[in-house]
Amino acid sequence: MKLRHLTFRLLEVYVAVIRSGSLSEAARRLHLTQPTISLQLKRLSEAVGEPLIEFRQGHLFMTAAGEALFSACQDMLGRFEELQEQLQGLQEGRSGHFSIALVNTAQYILPRLLGPFSQAFPEVEVTVEIGNRAQMMERFQRQQDDIYIFSHPPSLEHALAARFLRNPLVVIAPAQHPLAQAKKLPLSALQQERFLLREPGSATRMLFDSWLQTHGMTLQRSIQMASNEAIRVGVAAGMGIAVISQHALPAGNQHLVELDLDTPPSESYWHFIVRREHRLAYSARNFLHFVDRHLEEHLDARYVCHDLHELLNSV
Amino acid sequence: MKLRHLTFRLLEVYVAVIRSGSLSEAARRLHLTQPTISLQLKRLSEAVGEPLIEFRQGHLFMTAAGEALFSACQDMLGRFEELQEQLQGLQEGRSGHFSIALVNTAQYILPRLLGPFSQAFPEVEVTVEIGNRAQMMERFQRQQDDIYIFSHPPSLEHALAARFLRNPLVVIAPAQHPLAQAKKLPLSALQQERFLLREPGSATRMLFDSWLQTHGMTLQRSIQMASNEAIRVGVAAGMGIAVISQHALPAGNQHLVELDLDTPPSESYWHFIVRREHRLAYSARNFLHFVDRHLEEHLDARYVCHDLHELLNSV
DNA sequence: CTTCTATATTGATAATCATCTATAAGTATT
DNA sequence: AATACTTATAGATGATTATCAATATAGAAG
Structure with a gap:
């Protein structure tokens, strides 16, 4: 035979x-x-x-x-x-695997999208890579993942980016802080405060630095901490005040207050980023489609942006 | 795809x-x-x-x-x-299925071959058809089986036959029969006996009839019974005497004796018969090969014939 | 015995394939 | 940069295939 x-x-x-x-x-x-x-x-x-x-x-x-x-x-x-x-x-992206890499702060957002997606497509395996901006940039360079989430997208020469959520920054202080109840604080009022900062290179830090710069301020005292968690806890414990993403702030924390400034820190946007040449895995593509359809449903509708459509059309 | x-x-x-x-x-x-x-x-x-x-x-x-x-x-x-x-x-005939059809009397022989074969080739399924000569002839005409066992093969025009065992006939009587111990009995001594006979058309009956004919004898009294079993039991019970295949006679039956005649009934041969045109199933062929190799081992060596070789060569 | 229907055969054609040699182009290790 | 691998491509050839229409043949049904 x-x-x-x-x-x-x-x-x-x-x-x-x-x-x-x-x-x-x-x-x-x-x-x-x-x-x-x-x-x-x-x-x-x-x-x-x-x-x-x-x-x-x-x-x-x-x-x-x-x-x-x-x-x-x-x-x-x-x-x-x-x-x-x-x-x-x-x-059809109903099964398969893709990996998504995100900077630390984004981990407060992604699960709200990934959770429902995984329920809708249980056959899709997702690897989530989390790290600071430098680490994620390295992964991006090496094309190790299908999708990246940055608030400041890297060079768009090799990548496509789509905003999907505003990333408002807030200044937080311990609940007992003298300025806690103040309204329309001028930035200068914070000159003497001790700031807890994310590491240089992190998006939050970059925004923060440029905010200071536009106001011609320099910090007197600061402590650098590598995670939003640590900063939050530090602020609550009275170590100082901090600027962090509002998304990293759980609602109803009794130990923290947002300070009301006359010129709040400028906000940025969360982006989905995919590499131009790297053909997107069907399942990853399907995830982005899913997100595009269900953004409002799973995230705060006030902050949502709808740029994904364009990205999906050009991939 | x-x-x-x-x-x-x-x-x-x-x-x-x-x-x-x-x-x-x-x-x-x-x-x-x-x-x-x-x-x-x-x-x-x-x-x-x-x-x-x-x-x-x-x-x-x-x-x-x-x-x-x-x-x-x-x-x-x-x-x-x-x-x-x-x-x-x-x-290779190691698996598959074939059917073998045999006349009643052959059922005393076939199991001795089929048993060892089935042990050697457990994957081969065998259907065994048993009936009287007329029934088997009908199956033969209709080509319903792969192998047939007859003592008198049908027309060889469409079939090949190979002898594999002598089929000696013996005259049996009840143990208490007056002639039980007699030696070299002339046939005429049995003239008055009541004979238990197989049905006309059965090979045993045909042989018996021609035996009588060559000795110019006609029977006075006879009873016809359709099975060797019935005849054996009948003889043991004193209903009369009978001519049957020696193979149908279990060794050491206390109630029966073989009569010693001066001219014993002529014997015949058991044949394997296969149809010429019907391509033999591999497993059936394998069975015949097996039989050819193990005849002596499983049957009384004194009666064995080796004609199978030729048949196997020409099929 | 004829008629139908089902299968087998024949002959033809265009497409596809497996396979080769020769060559190009891409990487990894000196 | 050179070498020694790798994989990719091109072009050629002979074999094989799928497929058809037309026709022959066999078996069943009327």
Whole structure:
């Protein structure tokens, strides 16, 4: 038995013949002529090296070899269909895997999108990479992930970016802070405060620095901390005040207050970023589509932006 | 994904590539050139409609689609090998099915051959048809079975016959019969006995009748019974005497004696018979081979004939 | 015995394929 | 940069295939 030239088509023909119990009927079903079926069958039989069917009393019967083949055909074609199903799932993004890399602060947002997505598409596996901006930039350079989330997108030469959420910054202070209840504070009022800062290079820090600069201020005292958590806890404990993303601020924290400034820190936007040349995994694409459809549903509608459409069209 | 022209060969190539992790290496293993592999892979990828592999850091990786395909390939090729194994089993007669039809008396012999055969080839299914000569002749005419066992083979025009065992006939009487101990009895001494006979048409009856005829005898009294069992029991119970195949006579029956005649009934032979045109099932052929090899082992060596060889050569 | 229907065969054609050699182009290791 | 791998592409060839229309043949039904 030489498998070499056995084609799935041939097996399909055979199965059709057996199922319909007649060559002509099979021909009709497959939209072929009867001689074609006859020939195919002959070829198949030659490949197997045994007669497969025989006619007795005008009816078609399988030989033992024919039955073995038929059973094998069903199994193999069944597995083949399963494969097709699987591939289709991949192409429609219903299954598969993608990875998404985000800077620390974004981890307060992404789960609200990823959670519902995973429920809707349980077959999709997602790897989430989290780190500071420098680390994520490195991953971006190396093209290690399908999707990135930055608030300040890197050079758009090799990437496409789409805003999806405003990223308002707020100044937080401990609840007992003397200025806690003040209104329309001038920035200068904070000159003497001790600031808890994210590391240089982080988006929040970059925004903060430029905010200071536009107001011609320099800090007297500051402490650098690598995580929003640490800063939040630090502020609550009275170590100082800080500027952080509003999203990193859980609602109803009794130990913290937002200071009301006359010129609040300028805000930025969260972006989805994909590499231009890296063909987006179907599942990743599907995720972005999902996000585009359900942004308002899962995130604060006041801050939502709808730029994803364009990105999805050009990928 | 168009399955039409997907050939098993192509899947084999793909599996070889993945297993070896390199096109060139796969080419070497399959005794092909590298460009061939490259092209095949391209074709396969086109058929699937997705890239299957990609190279990163000089190493080959599968895409998600590639992995799905690979897994499917393994399954399908595995099933294919199983089929090949099955077909080979059929061709060697190690598996499959055949039917053997025999007249009643042969059922005392066949199990001794069929038992060991079934042990040696547990995968072979055998259907045993048993009936009187008329019934078996009808089956023979209709070509319903692979092998027949007759003591008088039917017309050899459409069949081949091979003797494999002598079929000696004996005259049995109840143990208390007045002639039980007599030596060299003339046939005429039995003239007045009541004979228990098999039905006309049965081989035993035919032999018996011709035996009588050659001695110019006619029976005074007889009773017809359709089975050897019934006759044996009948004789033991004193209903009369009978001529039966020695094989139908269990050794050491206290209630029966064999009469010692000066001219014993002529004996016949058991034959295997196969139809000339009907291609013998591999398993049936294998059975005959088995029998040919193990005749002495399982049957009384004194009665064995070795004609099977010729039959097997000409089928 | 004829008629129908089903299968087998023949002959032809265009497409596809497997496979080769030769060559280009891309990487990784000196 | 050079070398020694790799993979990719091009062009050629002979084999194989799928497919058809037309026709022959066999088996069943009337």
